[in-house]
Amino acid sequence: MNTPSSGKGNLKVLQREYGVGFAIRNSIKKSTLQKGRVTERLIALEIQTKAVAITLICAYAPTLLADPEAKDDFYSELEALVDSFPPDSHLILLGDFNARIGKDHIAWPSCLGQFGIGKMNENGQRLLELCTFNHLCITNTFFQSSVSHKVSWRHPRSKALHQIDHIITQRSFLNNINISCTYHSAICDTDHSLVGCTIKIHSKPNFINSKPQPKNNLENVKVPEQAALFQLLLEKNIKEPSLETSPEEYWQNIKETTLRSKPMAKLQRRTRNDLMLTRSDVQRTVRACVNEYWEELSTTIQIDADTGNIRGMYEGIRKAFGLTVRKTAPIKYISGNSLTSREDQLNRWVEHFSSIYSVENQVSETVLECVRSFPPMNELDVPPTLEELKKAIENLLVRKATGEYGISGEVIKSGGHILTNHLHIILCMCWEKSIIPQDLKDANIITLYKNKGDRGNCDNYRGISLLSIVGKVFGRVVFERLLVLADRVYPESQCGFRPKGSTVDMIFTLRLLQEKCKEKQQPLYLVFIDLSKTFDLVSRDGLFKILYHVDCLPKQQIIRAFHDGMQAHVIYEGSKSRPFDAKSGVKQGDVPASTLFGIFFAVVLMHAFANYQSGIHLNGRMDGKLLNRSRLKAITKIRDFLLRELLYADDACFCDLLDEGLQIMMDAFSNSCKEFSLSINQPKTKILVQGVNEAPNILLYNTSFEV
Numbered sequence: 028m029n030t031p032s033s034g035k036g037n038l039k040v041l042q043r044e045y046g047v048g049f050a051i052r053n054s055i056k057k058s059t060l061q062k063g064r065v066t067e068r069l070i071a072l073e074i075q076t077k078a079v080a081i082t083l084i085c086a087y088a089p090t091l092l093a094d095p096e097a098k099d100d101f102y103s104e105l106e107a108l109v110d111s112f113p114p115d116s117h118l119i120l121l122g123d124f125n126a127r128i129g130k131d132h133i134a135w136p137s138c139l140g141q142f143g144i145g146k147m148n149e150n151g152q153r154l155l156e157l158c159t160f161n162h163l164c165i166t167n168t169f170f171q172s173s174v175s176h177k178v179s180w181r182h183p184r185s186k187a188l189h190q191i192d193h194i195i196t197q198r199s200f201l202n203n204i205n206i207s208c209t210y211h212s213a214i215c216d217t218d219h220s221l222v223g224c225t226i227k228i229h230s231k232p233n234f235i236n237s238k239p240q241p242k243n244n245l246e247n248v249k250v251p252e253q254a255a256l257f258q259l260l261l262e263k264n265i266k267e268p269s270l271e272t273s274p275e276e277y278w279q280n281i282k283e284t285t286l287r288s289k290p291m292a293k294l295q296r297r298t299r300n301d302l303m304l305t306r307s308d309v310q311r312t313v314r315a316c317v318n319e320y321w322e323e324l325s326t327t328i329q330i331d332a333d334t335g336n337i338r339g340m341y342e343g344i345r346k347a348f349g350l351t352v353r354k355t356a357p358i359k360y361i362s363g364n365s366l367t368s369r370e371d372q373l374n375r376w377v378e379h380f381s382s383i384y385s386v387e388n389q390v391s392e393t394v395l396e397c398v399r400s401f402p403p404m405n406e407l408d409v410p411p412t413l414e415e416l417k418k419a420i421e422n423l424l425v426r427k428a429t430g431e432y433g434i435s436g437e438v439i440k441s442g443g444h445i446l447t448n449h450l451h452i453i454l455c456m457c458w459e460k461s462i463i464p465q466d467l468k469d470a471n472i473i474t475l476y477k478n479k480g481d482r483g484n485c486d487n488y489r490g491i492s493l494l495s496i497v498g499k500v501f502g503r504v505v506f507e508r509l510l511v512l513a514d515r516v517y518p519e520s521q522c523g524f525r526p527k528g529s530t531v532d533m534i535f536t537l538r539l540l541q542e543k544c545k546e547k548q549q550p551l552y553l554v555f556i557d558l559s560k561t562f563d564l565v566s567r568d569g570l571f572k573i574l575y576h577v578d579c580l581p582k583q584q585i586i587r588a589f590h591d592g593m594q595a596h597v598i599y600e601g602s603k604s605r606p607f608d609a610k611s612g613v614k615q616g617d618v619p620a621s622t623l624f625g626i627f628f629a630v631v632l633m634h635a636f637a638n639y640q641s642g643i644h645l646n647g648r649m650d651g652k653l654l655n656r657s658r659l660k661a662i663t664k665i666r667d668f669l670l671r672e673l674l675y676a677d678d679a680c681f682c683d684l685l686d687e688g689l690q691i692m693m694d695a696f697s698n699s700c701k702e703f704s705l706s707i708n709q710p711k712t713k714i715l716v717q718g719v720n721e722a723p724n725i726l727l728y729n730t731s732f733e734v
Contacts, residue, residue, distance in 0.1 A: 047085045047122065057481060058356045060365045063108055068101055071108060075357050078228045079117055080367065084108060086122035091150055102153055109161050117203075119226075120163070120195035123219060126150035127189055128165060135159065137198065140168035144177045144190050158195060166194045166207035166224055176208040179220045192222045203227055258445040260288035265449050274456045278464035281449050285434055285442070359483035373604040376597040379485040380472060383563050384595065384609040388704035390569030397637075398576040398630055401515050410458045411504045416451045419503035423496070430495045431471060439496060454501055461584035467498035468588075470595045470609070470616065492595070492616040499618060505585060506618040512577050513622050516629040523676030524625035533673045533680070540643070540670070540682065541717060550718045552689040554681045554725060554732065556696070557711035561677040562620065563612040565627055566704050570613070573630050586623070590614060621676070627703075628677060635699035641688040642671030642681075686723035697727055 047070045051059060055074065062071040062082060072083045086105060089097045105120075112118055128135075128151040130143030138158035147155070158164060167177065167190060178188035194207050205225040213221035264284045268277045324343060331339035357365040358372045366372050423436035439446060457463055470492040480487035513525065522528035537553075544551040571587055593614065597604040613620040613627075645668040671692070673680040681696070683689040700707060707727065714725055714734040722734040 045087050047087050049083070049085060057483060060357075063111060066104060069104055069108055075365070075367075076228055081117045081119060081226075081228075082112055084118070084120045084122075086120060086124060088122075088124040088126065088150065088154075090125045091148060098150070098153065102157060106157060106161070109157075109163075117200050118163075118197055119200075121193070121222070123192050124150065124154055125191050126154040126193070127191060128155055128168070128193070130168070132168075137162070138164045140165070140170070142171050142177070143168040144174065154193075162198050163195050164198045164201055166196055166201065166204050167209075167222070169201065169204075170207055172208050175211065179209045179222050180218065183218070192219055194222060194224050203229065254441045254443060257288055257441050258443040261285065261442055261445040261449070264288065265445075268452065268456070274453055274460060274462045275464045277453050277456065278466065281446075281453065282432060282434065282466065285438065285446065286432065289438065356482040358485065359481075365483060369600075369602055373597060373599060373602055375485065376474065376599055377604050377607050380490060380595065380597060381607045383560065384611050385607060387568070387610045388564055388566040390566045390572070390704060391702045394634060394702045395569065395572050395576075397634065398573055399633065400576045404511065407508050407511060410455050411451075413447070413451050415504050415507065416454060416500070417447060419500050419507075420447060422503060423500065427496075428493045430493050431469075432466065432495070434496055436496050439500065450497065450500065454504065457501065457588065458585055461588045463498075463501075463585075463588040465592070465594075467495045467501065468590070468593045468614070469606075470494050470593070470614070471603075472595050472597045474597065474599055490597075492614075493598075494614070494616045498589075499616075502589065502614075502618040505589075506622060509619055509622045509626075512574075513626055513629075516577060516626050516633075518629060518632060518672070518674065520670075520672050521625065521629065521674040523674065523678075524621045528675075530675050533675055536670075537673060537680065537682075544684075544717060548718065549684055551716065552683050552686050552719070552723060552725075553715040553717075554689060554693060555713050555715065556679045556681065557708040558677050558679075558700070559706040559708040561628075561705060562615055562624055564705055565612050565624060567611065567613075569703065570623060570627050573627060577626065586619065589617070589619075624677070631699050631703050631705065632672065632674075632696075634702070635695045636671065636692070639691060639695055640669065641683055641691050642669050643684055644669055686725065689723070690725055693725060693727060 045067060047066075047068060049070065049072050051072075058075045060073045060075070062073050063069075068087045068089075070085050072085075074081045074083065084105075089101055109118065109120075127145050127148045128139060128143060129145055129147030130139075131147065132139050132141045132143065135155050135158075138155055154165075174188070178190050179192040180189050181187070182189065192209075196204065203226050205227055207224035208222070210221045210223060215221060261284060264287070266280055324347060328340055328343035328347070331337075331343060357367055358375050359365050360375060366375055420436075420439055423439065425436050425440075427436060429435040439450075453464075472490045472492055474488045475491055476482060477487050477489055510525075517525060520533075522530065522532045541551060543549075567590055574586065590613075593609045594606040595609045596606055613623045646665050670682065673682070679696075681689060681692045683692065697707060709727055709730060709732070712727070712732055714723065714732045716723060716734060725732050
């Protein structure tokens with residue numbers, strides 16, 4: 028078989044005499060990679076499975092009557108191709124070798140099994156020598172079966188049956204072969220029969236070189252005696268800071284003492300007897316739950332089948348079989364080449380996230396000069412109190428990822444007033460000196476597949492940042508004060524990033540607007556805008572300058588300290604990459620991040636619509652008698668409400684009664700986004716119209732939107 032994409036035939040003559048190739052399923056095409064040089068008789072293909080990588084070599088050897096030089100060239104190329112792969116790789120050779128290997132197991136014990144057939148010829152001698160030298164074995168001879176399931180070719184004149192098509196693998200990989208035999212029922216338009224084998228791949232555990240992080244004993248955290256012992260150890264071992272002590276040195280003292288005190292207070296590990304008793308209880312409970320689950324599921328399926336509920340029956344069957352196992356694929360470079368080594372994959376991840384976080388976006392200086400300034404609020408500049416820190420610790424969520432050093436929210440709460448007092452001291456030091464320890468601002472990025480697109484493409488993954496829990500506590504203290512400043516800037520239409528805000532408010536407003544426009548027979552034009560990677564593209568320099576105008580100069584320094592010098596690592600399949608600088612975007616996963624972006628986005632909207640009154644104007648009055656519509660026609664006591672945007676977090680919807688007004692808003696918003704280094708995701712931005720016969724032509728950079 029000769030395929031243009033994966034094989035190569037003899038092109039020197041018009042009639043192709045021989046060729047090799049692979050026919051693979053489309054579902055695993057993205058997990059395959061061609062290896063080595065393709066010739067007219069040899070081709071290699073690597074399949075990346077979930078457990079290991081398997082290399083397949085398809086061969087078409089010269090016949091018995093071929094020129095000896097052609098045979099020598101073929102076996103030399105085959106041996107060179109086999110030697111090009113590492114010794115520990117999983118190698119499988121398959122194809123038409125035109126070689127009868129016989130059944131002399133005693134003479135060839137390493138490569139020939141006890142169930143061979145026929146006599147050996149010259150080509151068989153060559154093949155057996157190659158297998159012996161490279162520690163290969165012919166799988167067809169290691170499985171007992173009938174003669175019909177061993178032979179693969181019938182001689183056209185003598186009608187004798189021979190075994191000349193073979194599947195060969197390494198001796199160490201032979202235990203993974205379940206069966207290898209011939210299938211005569213396959214119609215392949217050839218005088219050879221199909222030879223196949225079944226492989227069972229045993230996945231190896233993924234050992235990580237780094238020492239695993241000890242887990243917390245969450246049960247002992249709730250025991251008052253253990254918590255009291257933990258607090259006593261902290262009080263005894265944490266040293267009070269001196270005037271010369273820096274926040275970094277004081278934080279290292281608190282961190283090391285906390286980690287050292289956890290096992291002493293039995294907040295980290297249990298005894299062997301406790302673990303054995305707990306394991307027995309868990310196993311007993313699991314067995315009872317499993318039996319109950321399967322009995323209930325079987326009964327439900329049987330009842331659905333008896334009552335004719337075919338849909339319910341198949342849903343139960345799908346639940347019983349479980350989810351479909353998703354295939355994995357190696358990470359690819361920008362050019363499309365697959366990366367097999369773990370180091371290359373981690374470097375690719377660092378390159379991918381560096382292109383997002385290491386680029387410093389800038390905001391135009393002329394735009395920042397136009398930002399509205401607010402009167403000062405000096406009461407927010409006072410150092411945080413102990414009560415604010417205690418409230419932040421109480422609001423910590425439990426059973427969450429602990430970051431790199433394993434100080435979880437449960438451990439901080441168990442530290443009681445001893446640990447809280449020391450954390451308050453270091454928080455005040457950080458507030459006064461505007462210095463944050465490096466551990467509290469670094470992040471570990473976990474990659475999550477979006478369940479769409481090529482798994483080898485890094486753009487189809489989402490990065491989730493894991494931060495220090497202590498850093499989150501400090502961030503929550505800053506967050507409570509930022510809320511006061513945010514209320515100054517947030518528009519009334521913003522329902523995200525603020526207390527008691529919900530998408531329900533915006534959905535209700537939009538539905539009511541549609542009903543009133545339909546009732547008044549007015550056209551309605553809506554555009555739903557999606558921004559590309561908004562949290563990652565926020566200009567930090569522009570954000571800090573905006574905070575200065577909102578009267579946040581002292582508080583700005585502590586916020587800047589959380590971001591300046593921040594580094595990140597990528598965690599991929601248990602391995603950790605080298606650190607890289609994160610210079611762009613807000614600190615995702617941190618509590619103040621959403622509020623900081625909300626302030627930034629509010630300023631973008633204020634700048635965009637500072638000189639525009641496009642939108643829907645509504646008249647209303649607040650002196651009662653709402654049902655008397657004639658009172659709305661009065662010249663005085665009427666208040667004009669402008670409904671222009673509906674916001675929730677970074678999602679925005681602009682509305683107008685005219686398509687010209689909507690176009691003006693889109694132009695103003697796009698220009699403002701460009702000046703603030705934000706980008707509109709045009710494929711995901713949609714237009715919705717109501718009461719209009721012709722679809723409007725709303726443009727963005729001379730490109731129309733989908734209606």
